[in-house]
Amino acid sequence: MAMTGVLRPGHVVLRVLDLEEGINFYKNVLGLVETGRDQQGRVYFKAWDERDHNSVLIRQADTAGLDFFGFKVDSPATLDKLEADLNAYGVSTERIPAGEMLETGERVRFLLPTGHVFELYAEKTDVGNGQPYVNPEAWIPAAEHGIAPVRFDHLLCYGPDIEKAQAILQDVLGFYLVEHIELEDGSGDLGIWLSTSIKAHDIAFVRHPEPGKLHHVSFLLESWEKVLRAADLMSMNRVAIDIGPTRHGVTRGTTIYAFDPSGNRFETFSGGYQCYPDGKPIKWSQNEVGRGIFYHDRVLNDTFLTVLT
Amino acid sequence: MEQRKHYTVVIRETGESYRCQDQESLLSGMARLGRKGIPVGCCGGGCGICKVEMLSGDYASRPMSREHISAGEEAAGVVLACRVYPRSDVTLRVVGKMEKSVFRPRVPDAA
Numbered sequence: 001m002a003m004t005g006v007l008r009p010g011h012v013v014l015r016v017l018d019l020e021e022g023i024n025f026y027k028n029v030l031g032l033v034e035t036g037r038d039q040q041g042r043v044y045f046k047a048w049d050e051r052d053h054n055s056v057l058i059r060q061a062d063t064a065g066l067d068f069f070g071f072k073v074d075s076p077a078t079l080d081k082l083e084a085d086l087n088a089y090g091v092s093t094e095r096i097p098a099g100e101m102l103e104t105g106e107r108v109r110f111l112l113p114t115g116h117v118f119e120l121y122a123e124k125t126d127v128g129n130g131q132p133y134v135n136p137e138a139w140i141p142a143a144e145h146g147i148a149p150v151r152f153d154h155l156l157c158y159g160p161d162i163e164k165a166q167a168i169l170q171d172v173l174g175f176y177l178v179e180h181i182e183l184e185d186g187s188g189d190l191g192i193w194l195s196t197s198i199k200a201h202d203i204a205f206v207r208h209p210e211p212g213k214l215h216h217v218s219f220l221l222e223s224w225e226k227v228l229r230a231a232d233l234m235s236m237n238r239v240a241i242d243i244g245p246t247r248h249g250v251t252r253g254t255t256i257y258a259f260d261p262s263g264n265r266f267e268t269f270s271g272g273y274q275c276y277p278d279g280k281p282i283k284w285s286q287n288e289v290g291r292g293i294f295y296h297d298r299v300l301n302d303t304f305l306t307v308l309t
Numbered sequence: 310m311e312q313r314k315h316y317t318v319v320i321r322e323t324g325e326s327y328r329c330q331d332q333e334s335l336l337s338g339m340a341r342l343g344r345k346g347i348p349v350g351c352c353g354g355g356c357g358i359c360k361v362e363m364l365s366g367d368y369a370s371r372p373m374s375r376e377h378i379s380a381g382e383e384a385a386g387v388v389l390a391c392r393v394y395p396r397s398d399v400t401l402r403v404v405g406k407m408e409k410s411v412f413r414p415r416v417p418d419a420a
């Protein structure tokens with residue numbers, strides 16, 4: 001098996017200002033499937049084609065933003081090994097017991113230097129995608145309810161010390177750099193796009209003074225046509241659109257940025273290329289950042305670097 | 310057709326005014342002024358970019374992030390324009406991050 005170690009982003013927990021409004025949005029507008037609620041008041045969702053019990057959790061709070069996110073690893077043995085490797089690298093970790101999140105095994109949690117709470121876990125109950133594992137159909141009605149992405153795909157985090165986060169993710173957890181935007185003065189990067197798979201990004205970071213900020217949580221659609229359908233649904237539901245439909249230069253995905261009812265930005269995108277760990281990273285210079293982020297507009301919009309939760 | 314109420318919103322510093330429905334946030338009304346630089350952010354009370362101070366008039370508000378507006382500020386009328394809906398004619402003052410952009414066209418270049 002080629003893909004081992006850290007497999008993919010598996011869950012993200014978001015704060016919303018009004019839970020009922022959030023539930024309606026994630027269920028009926030974005031079109032995720034609700035899979036449970038826990039005693040802490042968190043509501044669990046997954047995209048229709050995901051097989052694990054949950055990928056997106058929301059909870060009501062008096063601020064918007066990101067609580068934490070978790071990446072799935074291939075086995076409990078890998079979880080133990082990566083925890084030991086993190087500790088040896090000087091990163092302290094904490095174990096969250098199995099069951100603290102519904103249908104989810106033990107989690108190893110640590111704080112990235114960017115101020116983001118990062119988790120690893122090995123086990124989450126397979127509830128399937130609504131199809132049998134023997135002789136399935138191609139899709140189910142949930143695939144047409146709302147925007148209906150096929151999966152939670154990646155997230156873009158804003159915070160300081162992105163090179164330190166990059167070092168941990170590359171040196172300890174096996175991520176590799178796919179693209180980066182170099183700062184004008186050459187002193188480092190403005191943004192980095194990292195993969196732990198053959199996706200052009202599983203996580204990305206942009207340098208920012210405040211720690212722990214969320215730029216967006218991203219959801220995969222199957223085609224450009226579905227991106228346009230998502231834009232139609234956003235207008236029908238009066239969703240605040242940030243930009244798009246357009247294309248990113250970085251990763252080449254076709255995309256829309258928009259906001260959930262509490263102001264957390266999300267992305268619905270399709271495409272982008274596939275990559276391998278032996279590929280040479282693509283570099284963008286800061287004077288071409290507009291084309292890198294929004295390939296058609298060729299300038300950053302007012303909100304890209306400033307509107308965060 | 311349901312009856313919609315329209316109110317007048319005055320931005321004190323510029324004297325500009327716009328009409329805003331009772332079901333529409335002060336920010337979306339302001340965005341219709343079409344002035345470049347009005348930073349329409351997340352429109353959900355999460356990012357804090359649209360901070361204003363209410364100087365007169367009645368309004369209803371929806372939950373807004375305590376990261377950007379303390380309970381004391383909210384009680385004193387400092388709110389996020391995307392979460393506030395007019396209930397009478399109102400006068401507001403733009404504060405915080407938005408201030409620079411709203412006034413940029415009128416402030417002579419300091420340099």
Ligand code: FES
Pocket residue numbers: 263336348349350351352353354355356357358359389390391392
């Ligand atoms: S636009 Fe983000 S808080 Fe109002």
Ligand SMILES: [Fe+2]
Pocket residue numbers: 154155156216218267
């Ligand atoms: Fe993205």
